[in-house]
Amino acid sequence: EPEVTQTPSHQVTQMGQEVILRCVPISNHLYFYWYRQILGQKVEFLVSFYNNEISEKSEIFDDQFSVERPDGSNFTLKIRSTKLEDSAMYFCASSDESRANYGYTFGSGTRLTVV
Amino acid sequence: SQQGEEDPQALSIQEGENATMNCSYKTSINNLQWYRQNSGRGLVHLILIRSNEREKHSGRLRVTLDTSKKSSSLLITASRAADTASYFCATTSGYSTLTFGKGTMLLVSP
Numbered sequence: 001e002p003e004v005t006q007t008p009s010h011q012v013t014q015m016g017q018e019v020i021l022r023c024v025p026i027s028n029h030l031y032f033y034w035y036r037q038i039l040g041q042k043v044e045f046l047v048s049f050y051n052n053e054i055s056e057k058s059e060i061f062d063d064q065f066s067v068e069r070p071d072g073s074n075f076t077l078k079i080r081s082t083k084l085e086d087s088a089m090y091f092c093a094s095s096d097e098s099r100a101n102y103g104y105t106f107g108s109g110t111r112l113t114v115v
Numbered sequence: 116s117q118q119g120e121e122d123p124q125a126l127s128i129q130e131g132e133n134a135t136m137n138c139s140y141k142t143s144i145n146n147l148q149w150y151r152q153n154s155g156r157g158l159v160h161l162i163l164i165r166s167n168e169r170e171k172h173s174g175r176l177r178v179t180l181d182t183s184k185k186s187s188s189l190l191i192t193a194s195r196a197a198d199t200a201s202y203f204c205a206t207t208s209g210y211s212t213l214t215f216g217k218g219t220m221l222l223v224s225p
Contacts, residue, residue, distance in 0.1 A: 033212060043158065043203065043215040056212055091157060103148055103160035104213060111155075 002026040006092050006107035013082055013114055021077045021110045023092030032075045033093040033104065034067065036060070043091070049075065082114045120216045121204055127222045134191040136219040138204035139184075145207045147180055147187050152201045152218070161189075161202075194223045 005024040013019050025032050034046040047057040049067055064080045075094075079086055089111050093104040121138045128134055138147070146165045150158040164171045164180045164187065171178045177190040191198055203218040 035215075042217045043205075045212055045214060048212045089155075093158075103163050104158075105160065106150075106158040108157040 002105070004092055004094055004105050004107035006090075006110050008110060009108065010111045011113070013112070015084060015114055016081050019079050019082055019112065021079075021090050021092075021112070023075045023077070023107055024073055025075055025092065025094030026096075026105055027073070029094035029096045029105070031055075031095045032067075032069070033095075034077045035091045035093065035106075036088040037091065037109075038085075038088045046077070046090075079112075082112075084114050087112060087114045121202070121219045123219060124217070125220045125222070127224065128194055130194060130196055130223055130225050132194055132223075134194050134198070134221055134223070136189045136202050136204075136221070138187045138189070138216055140187075140204075140206050140216075141185065142208055143182075145209070147178075148205045148207075148213070149176075149178060149187075149189050150203045150205060150215075152203065154200070158203070191221075194221075196223050196225045199223045 007022045032049040035043050036046055037043045045058050047061045047067055048055045066078045068076050089109040091106050091109045093106045095104045121136055126134055144166050146163050148163045149161045151161050152158050162173045162176055162178050164178050166182055169180055175192045180187045199222050201218045201220050203215050205213045205215045207213055
């Protein structure tokens, strides 16, 4: 069964450093998403991406965040200057319908720890 | 914004028993979905029910939707220890993306 692949599975970074989280969505999917989950809290929407541009973003997704699809297969989330409160699990997802009529496929996540 | 909110927050049952989790939301929806998350792992899509559907089955899962009460329930029949996980409902509305509730932690003891 097709999978969404995320790397790395765990990243530790110092406060103020830039991190790039990588995702390979399912190949025939057109819609891509990033979510995060702070330990013990709910899964929060960050951003959706379609046709090489952001289609929707939450208030969490401020200027320190950016997304890119650099080569037609990878989908990346960059955090420019990490803060302690950015520590969370970051999930990438993809779907073949923007209204999620068929559900999203999520990756296993990247656990980001900012120290 | 519309959100799914599950109850109970935690549920502990014995293997073989049925588990029922409920979800409430605030605004009109396109569909409601249930996801499962094993500890520290990714989210797995379980089942989707559209706003014009009232009940749906998938294996040991049964989902109901009551749009008049803005609520849904997930029933897992004949539970197994391997069903131990957190279960989240999530909704979509209009063109908005998937919004998750806080989840129910299910513990199934052998």
